[in-house]
Amino acid sequence: MFRATLKSLLARKVRLLLSGLAVVLGVMFVSGAFVLTDTLGRSFDAIFADAFEGIDVNVTTKPKIAADETEGEQVAPPFPAAVLEKVDALPGVAEATGVVAGQGARLIGSNGKVVPTVGPPQLGGNWLGESDLVRLREGREPRADDEIVINAALAEAAKVSVGDRVGVLTLEPKREFTLVGVFGYSGDRDSIGGAHEVMFTTPVAQRLMLGQPGTYSSIAVRADDGVRPEALRDDVAGVLGAEYDVKTGEQASEAASAGLKEGLSFFNQILLGFAGVALLVGTFLILNTFSIIVAQRTRELALMRAIGASSRQIIGSVVLEAIAVGLLASLLGLAAGIGIGALLAYVFGQFAGGLALAGLAVPPAAVISSFAVGMLITLVAALLPALRASRIPPIAAMQDVATPDRPLTRVTVSGAVVTTVGAVLLALGLTDNAGGNTLAAILGGVLFTFVGVALLTPLISRPVVSLLGAIFAWSVPGKLGRLNSGRNPRRTAITAAALMVGIALVTGVTVVLDSAKSTIADQTTNTIDAELTISGAQTGPRQPTFDPAVIDQAAALPGVGTVVGLFNDFAEVDGERRYVNAATDLAAAGRIYHAKATSGTLATLRPDQIALSEPVARNRGKAVGDTLTIQFARGARHTYTVAAIVPEDRLPGSYVLPRESAADFTVPQPYLALVQLTDGTSIGPVQSRLEELVADSPEVSVADRAAFVEQQTGQFDQLLTMIQILLALAIVIAVLGIVNTLALSVLERTRELGLLRAIGLRRSQTMRMITVEAVVISVFGALLGVVVGSGLGAAVVRALEDEGFTKLVLPWSQMGVFLGLAALIGVIAAVVPATRAARINVLGAIAHD
Numbered sequence: 001m002f003r004a005t006l007k008s009l010l011a012r013k014v015r016l017l018l019s020g021l022a023v024v025l026g027v028m029f030v031s032g033a034f035v036l037t038d039t040l041g042r043s044f045d046a047i048f049a050d051a052f053e054g055i056d057v058n059v060t061t062k063p064k065i066a067a068d069e070t071e072g073e074q075v076a077p078p079f080p081a082a083v084l085e086k087v088d089a090l091p092g093v094a095e096a097t098g099v100v101a102g103q104g105a106r107l108i109g110s111n112g113k114v115v116p117t118v119g120p121p122q123l124g125g126n127w128l129g130e131s132d133l134v135r136l137r138e139g140r141e142p143r144a145d146d147e148i149v150i151n152a153a154l155a156e157a158a159k160v161s162v163g164d165r166v167g168v169l170t171l172e173p174k175r176e177f178t179l180v181g182v183f184g185y186s187g188d189r190d191s192i193g194g195a196h197e198v199m200f201t202t203p204v205a206q207r208l209m210l211g212q213p214g215t216y217s218s219i220a221v222r223a224d225d226g227v228r229p230e231a232l233r234d235d236v237a238g239v240l241g242a243e244y245d246v247k248t249g250e251q252a253s254e255a256a257s258a259g260l261k262e263g264l265s266f267f268n269q270i271l272l273g274f275a276g277v278a279l280l281v282g283t284f285l286i287l288n289t290f291s292i293i294v295a296q297r298t299r300e301l302a303l304m305r306a307i308g309a310s311s312r313q314i315i316g317s318v319v320l321e322a323i324a325v326g327l328l329a330s331l332l333g334l335a336a337g338i339g340i341g342a343l344l345a346y347v348f349g350q351f352a353g354g355l356a357l358a359g360l361a362v363p364p365a366a367v368i369s370s371f372a373v374g375m376l377i378t379l380v381a382a383l384l385p386a387l388r389a390s391r392i393p394p395i396a397a398m399q400d401v402a403t404p405d406r407p408l409t410r411v412t413v414s415g416a417v418v419t420t421v422g423a424v425l426l427a428l429g430l431t432d433n434a435g436g437n438t439l440a441a442i443l444g445g446v447l448f449t450f451v452g453v454a455l456l457t458p459l460i461s462r463p464v465v466s467l468l469g470a471i472f473a474w475s476v477p478g479k480l481g482r483l484n485s486g487r488n489p490r491r492t493a494i495t496a497a498a499l500m501v502g503i504a505l506v507t508g509v510t511v512v513l514d515s516a517k518s519t520i521a522d523q524t525t526n527t528i529d530a531e532l533t534i535s536g537a538q539t540g541p542r543q544p545t546f547d548p549a550v551i552d553q554a555a556a557l558p559g560v561g562t563v564v565g566l567f568n569d570f571a572e573v574d575g576e577r578r579y580v581n582a583a584t585d586l587a588a589a590g591r592i593y594h595a596k597a598t599s600g601t602l603a604t605l606r607p608d609q610i611a612l613s614e615p616v617a618r619n620r621g622k623a624v625g626d627t628l629t630i631q632f633a634r635g636a637r638h639t640y641t642v643a644a645i646v647p648e649d650r651l652p653g654s655y656v657l658p659r660e661s662a663a664d665f666t667v668p669q670p671y672l673a674l675v676q677l678t679d680g681t682s683i684g685p686v687q688s689r690l691e692e693l694v695a696d697s698p699e700v701s702v703a704d705r706a707a708f709v710e711q712q713t714g715q716f717d718q719l720l721t722m723i724q725i726l727l728a729l730a731i732v733i734a735v736l737g738i739v740n741t742l743a744l745s746v747l748e749r750t751r752e753l754g755l756l757r758a759i760g761l762r763r764s765q766t767m768r769m770i771t772v773e774a775v776v777i778s779v780f781g782a783l784l785g786v787v788v789g790s791g792l793g794a795a796v797v798r799a800l801e802d803e804g805f806t807k808l809v810l811p812w813s814q815m816g817v818f819l820g821l822a823a824l825i826g827v828i829a830a831v832v833p834a835t836r837a838a839r840i841n842v843l844g845a846i847a848h849d
Contacts, residue, residue, distance in 0.1 A: 020329035020378070021736055023286070026279035027333025027374045028340055033272050034366035035341025040348060041257070042358035047193045048253040050185070053133055055249035056229040057221035057236055059087060062245045064631050065572050075633040075666050076245070078206075078215035083244075087219055087236055092227040098202070098216040100126040102209035104542050104667065105198040106699070107150065108167035108174070109158035114544075114699045117157075120194035122542070124170055126205035132186060138162045139181030142201050149181035149199045153191035167696070168198055170208035171667065173547035174696035194349075211634075211668065273443075277505065279377050280450065281498045281733045286325075286381035291388070291491070302393065311390035318389050322382030323375065330374030337370065338362055412459050419452025426792075430799030446792065450501055453788055457493035457500075465492060465780050472772045477765040480756075481772025484745075485780075491741060496781030498737040499825070502730035503785025503818050504792065506723070510811045511793025513720050517713040518807035524709050527649055530592050530674035531683055533708040534690060536700040543568075544699035545669035548662075551584050553693050554673065559681035564589045565670035566652050567662040572631040573655065574620070580630065581653035582662040584670070586611055586644070592674050593650050600624040600644035605658035610640035613654040617645045630657075635664035734781065735829050738774055742833035746770070754842050763838040770834035775826030782822030786815045 052058065060076045081098065088096035105124025106114045127142050127149055128134075139162040142148055148168065150158075160166055160179055167174045183199075184190055191197070199205070206213050223232045229248040237246040247255065305314065342360050349357050422445045429441030469482025485492055534554070536544025551565035565584040570577065583589045583605075590602035598614060605611065610628060612620075622628065624642050631637045640657065648654075662668045677686060683704060690702040703711060746753065753766065761769075790810055797808050 020286075020325040020332075021733075023279070023326060023329035023374050023378055024333040024336060025733055026276075026377070027330055027370045028336040030272060030279075030373055031334045031337025031362075031366040031370045032340035032344065033337075034363055034369065035338050035360075036344045036348075038363040038366070039341065039345040039358055039360060042361070043345075043349075044193070044257045045253075046358055048256045050133060051192055051256070052249040052253040054131065054222065055220045055252070056223040056227075057233045058247050058249055058252040059083075059219040059221065059236060059240065060217065060245050062243060063633075065570060065577065065633055076217065077634050078210040078212055078217050079244075081214050081216065083240065084216055084219055086239060087221060090232075090235060090239060092224050092232050092235060093221055094224045095222045097128060097220045097222075098126075099128070099218045099220055100124075100202060100205040100209055100215075101217050102171075104170060105196075105209065106169040107154055107158050107160075107196065107198055108169070108698055110160055110164075112698060114169065115154065115158045115196060117194075117196055120191075120196065123195050123197045124168075124205060124209040125197070125199055126202040127199040130183075134183055134185060136181050136183045139179075142180055142199065144178075145201060145204050146175075146177050147180045147201070148177040149183055150179065151191050151195070151197040152182050152184045153194065154196040154198070155179075155182045156190065157196070167698075168208075169697070169699070171211050171669070172208055173549075175208070277501065277727065277730050279373065280447070281501050281730045281737070283377055283381045286322075286378055287384065287494060291385045291494070305393070314390040315386045318382060318386035319379065322378045322386070326375040326378030327371075329378065330371045333374055334362075334367060334370040337366065341366075412456060415452050415455025415457075415459075417452075418448050418455060422446070422448030422450075422452050426795060430796060449788070449792065450497075450504070453500070453784065454493065454497035457497055457784065458489040461489040461493045461496070461780065464783070465776055468779055468783075469772070469776045472776070475765075475768070476761075477768035478772050481769045482776060484749075484769070485773045485776040491745075492777055492780070495737050495741045495777050496784060499731065499734035499778055499781030499822065500784040500788060502727050502734055503782050503822070504789035505730070506727050507786050507789025507811070507815065507818065508793040508796070509723050510720060510814055511790055511809065512796050513716045514809040514811050515793075515797045515805055515807050517716050518809045519805050520713055521709045522807055523649060524705065524712070527593055528674060528705075529594060529676060531677045531704065532675040532687055532690060533703050533705070534673035534675065534694060534700060535671065535703070535708065535711070536697070537711060537714075542667065543671050544697070545667050545671050546673075546694055546697040546700045548584075548668075548670055550693050550697075551670060551673055554675060554690055557686060557689050559677055559686050560675060561678040562588045562591055562676040564592055564652075564674045565659075566672045566674070567659075567665055567668070567670050568653070569633060569662075569665035569667070571633070574629055578655065579653065580655040580657060580661075582657040582659055582665070583652060584659045586656060586658075589652055589656070589674075590646075590650075592676050593652065595646045595650035597644040597646050600642070602644050602646070605643055605656075607658050607660040608638075608640055609643035609658060611644040611646060611651060611656040612642055613648045613651055614645055615648050616654045617642070630655075630661075632661070632664035633666040638664075731825070734778075735825055738778055738826065738829035739832060741777075742770060742774055742830060743836065745773075746833050746837045750840065753837055753840050757840065757842045766838045766840075767830075767834040770837050771827055771830040774830035774833075775823050778822045778826035778829065779819060782819050782825075786818055790815075 061079050063076050065075075084096060084098045087093060102124055103121055106122050109115045129141065130136060136149070137152060139149065148166075150160075155161065158166070162179055162182060164179045165176055166179055167176055177200075185192055200208065203213065206215055210217060221232065221236065223229055229250070233246050233248050233251075237244070240246065304317075305311075309317075338360070345357055345360075424445070425441045425448060426445030429445055465485050466482065469478070469485055472478030472482060534546065534550065536546075548565065551563055554560060555563040563584075567582040569580060571580045572578075573580065586605045587602050589595070590597075595602060597611075599617075600611075602611070610630075612622060617623070620628075622642050622645075624645060626642050628640050628642065629637060630640060638661070662670075675686070675690065677683065687702050687704070694700045694702065757763075757766065794808055794810075797805050
C-alpha cells in the first residue's frame with residue numbers, strides 16, 4: 001500500500017506541489033516573523049550592551065506615569081544636582097557622572113527642514129567627552145553655549161558639516177548653534193540604533209532637554225576596583241530611597257532592550273495575523289485539490305478496495321500524500337521564511353538609520369511553528385477528502401463512475417451554525433462583553449464568519465454563477481464556460497471562497513478607515529468654527545509643536561477674532577491613564593467649538609479648574625464643584641475642581657485643563673492652534689502673516705480647514721496601503737487556487753474536451769470557454785468578498801459609535817475596482833489551463849478513460 005501511495009504521489013507531483021505552494025507562503029510568513037524578531041531582538045541587546053558599557057550602576061528616577069509602547073512616551077522626571085553629589089560621595093564609587101538625555105532634539109538640515117526619522121529617537125544630551133565607545137571624527141567638543149556636536153548619522157542625513165550654523169528645536173523654540181564636531185562609535189558605527197543625537201554643553205542641555213537648569217536625567221556610576229556592581233547598587237538604592245530606580249549596568253541594558261522588544265512583539269503578532277490569513281486561504285486550496293484528486297481517482301481507489309484494501313488503508317493513503325505535501329511545503333516555507341526574515345531585518349535596519357544587525361540565526365520557535373503549522377493545515381484540509389475516499393464502494397471499479405452532486409442540506413446547516421457562532425463572537429468582542437478577551441473574540445468571530453460563509457457558498461453558487469455567466473452567454477464558448485462554472489457548486493464555492501477571504505478583509509478595513517476619515521472630516525467641519533489651523537505633520541517619535549508665544553502674536557493680528565492653542569499629554573486621572581488636553585482659553589475654545597455648558601460656565605479656567613465632557617462626568621460620577629486628582633509626566637500631583645461640563649465633541653478632548661497645567665506636560669508647547677477670523681476677513685493675507693510667525697518652526701505649517709482635514713486623515717491612507725500590500729499574499733494564493741482547480745478540471749474533463757473538439761470546437765474557442773469559467777469563478781469570489789467585507793466593516797463601525805464613529809462609508813468605487821481586478825485575475829489564472837486544454841490531442845482525449 002505504501003508503494004502504491006508513493007507511485008500515486010509521484011504521478012501527481014505537479015498539482016500537489018501547486019497546492020502545497022499555498023502552505024509554503026503561509027509558513028514563510030510564520031517563520032519569517034520569528035526570524036525577524038529574533039534578529040532585531042539580539043541586535044537591540046548588542047546595542048544596549050554597548051550603550052551601558054563601562055557603567056556599573058545606573059540611576060534614574062521612577063516615571064510618575066507607567067505607559068506602554070502604544071499609550072505614549074514614558075518620561076522619568078529629572079533630579080537635582082544634589083543627588084549626583086550624594087552618590088559621588090558614597091564609599092565604593094570611583095566616579096559618578098551626571099547624564100542629560102531626552103527625546104525631541106530636532107536638527108534643521110541644509111534644506112531648511114527638520115531631519116525626519118520614524119522609529120529611531122531624536123536625542124539631545126550633554127557631551128561627556130570621548131571614551132572607548134565614543135570618538136570625535138571631526139572637529140572638537142562643544143565649549144560655548146551656542147556650540148553643539150552631532151553623530152555622523154545625523155550629519156549625513158542633514159547634509160551639514162563642521163563650521164555650519166544650524167537650527168535645533170527642543171523644548172524651547174528654534175535656536176541657532178555652530179556645529180563644532182561630529183562623533184561616531186566604536187566599530188566604525190555612525191550611530192547606535194540609528195538614533196539622531198545632538199550634544200550640547202551641560203547647562204544648555206539641562207535647560208533645553210529637561211526644562212530645569214541644574215538637573216540630570218540619570219547618573220552613570222563606575223565602581224572602585226574590587227567592588228561588585230550588585231553590592232554598590234544596593235548601597236546607592238539604600239541611600240536614595242524608593243523614588244529612584246537603581247540598576248546595575250547589565251540590568252539597565254536588559255530593561256532598555258526589553259522595552260523595544262515589547263514593541264517588536266506587537267509587530268510579530270501582526271505578521272502572524274497575516275500568516276493566519278494566508279494559511280486560511282491555503283486551507284481552501286488544499287481542500288479543493290485533494291477533493292478533485294480523490295474524485296478523479298474514484299476507479300483507482302475502488303479497485304484497491306476490490307483487491308483487499310481496507311477503509312483505514314485508503315484513508316492512510318490520502319493522509320500520507322498530505323503528510324508528504326505538508327512536510328515538503330513546511331521545509332520550503334521555513335527556508336523562504338529565513339530569507340524573508342533576513343531581508344525584512346535588513347530593510348528595518350536601513351529604515352532605522354543603519355542599525356547594526358546581529359548575525360542571522362534561526363530560533364527554535366521558527367522551526368517548530370513552521371512544521372507544526374504546515375503539517376496541521378495540510379492534514380486538516382486533506383481529512384475530509386480522505387474520509388470520502390474510504391467510503392468508495394469496490395463496485396465502482398467495474399463501471400464508469402461520475403461524481404454525483406450530493407445534497408447540500410448538511411453543509412448548509414453547518415454553515416448556518418458556524419456563521420451564527422461567528423456573529424455572536426463578533427458581537428461580544430465589538431461590544432466589550434467578551435470578559436477581557438475582546439481581541440480573541442473578534443478574531444474568532446471573523447474566522448468563524450469566513451468559514452461559515454464558505455460553507456453556505458455552495459447553496460448560492462449555482463444561481464449567482466449562472467447570473468454572472470449570462471454576461472458571456474452571447475457565444476458558444478461563453479455558454480459552455482457558464483455551464484462548466486456552475487456544474488459543481490462545491491468545487492466552485494471552495495475556489496471562490498479562497499478569493500473571498502482576501503477581498504473581504506481588504507473591503508472591511510477600507511469601510512472602517514473610510515468611515516473614520518469621513519467622521520473626522522465631518523466633526524472638523526461641523527464642530528470646529530476655525531478658518532485656519534497651525535499644526536504639523538509628524539515626522540518623528542514626537543508630535544510637532546511650536547512656540548507658545550505664537551498664540552498671543554496670532555491673536556494680535558488684524559482680522560483675527562479668536563485664537564486657541566491646545567496642548568496634550570498622557571496623564572493619570574484618579575489612578576487611570578488617560579489623554580488630557582490644555583487650552584489657552586476655555587471661553588475662546590467654547591466659541592470655536594460652538595459649545596454651551598450643560599453645567600457650570602465656559603469662562604477662562606483658573607489654574608486649579610478643569611472642564612469635562614458629559615460622558616466622562618457621567619461615568620465618573622462628577623458634577624460641577626467636585627474634584628479630580630491628576631498626575632502628569634512631570635511635577636507633583638494636582639487636584640482640580642470641575643468648573644464646567646460640556647456635551648461630547650464640543651470640547652477639544654474629554655478633559656480640558658488650564659494653560660498653566662501644560663508646564664508639567666512632557667512637551668510644554670502647543671501642538672495645534674485654531675484661528676477664527678472676523679467677519680469679512682480674507683483668509684489669504686492672514687495665512688501669510690501666520691506663516692511668518694512660525695517661520696522658525698519648519699515642522700509646522702498654517703492650513704485652511706480642507707488642508708487640515710486632509711492632513712489629519714492622510715495617515716489612514718498609508719495604513720490602508722500597507723494592509724493591502726500584506727493581504728495581496730492571500731489574493732496570490734487565491735489565484736493559485738483558481739489555476740489549480742482549472743488545471744485539475746481540465747484533466748478530469750479530458751474526454752469531454754476531446755469530444756467537443758471533435759464536433760467542431762476550435763482551439764481559440766476552447767481557450768475562451770476555460771477563460772469564461774475562470775472569470776466567472778473569480779468574480780463570484782470577489783462579489784462574495786465585497787458583500788461579506790462590507791457587512792463586517794459596517795458591524796465594526798456600528799459597534800464603534802460610542803467611540804465617536806458617526807459616519808458609515810461604503811467604498812463603492814473601490815468595490816468596483818475589486819470586481820474588475822477579479823475579472824483580470826480570472827483571465828490570468830486561465831492562461832495555463834486554457835492553453836493546456838487547447839492543445840489536447842483529439843483522438844487521444846476521446847480514447848481517454
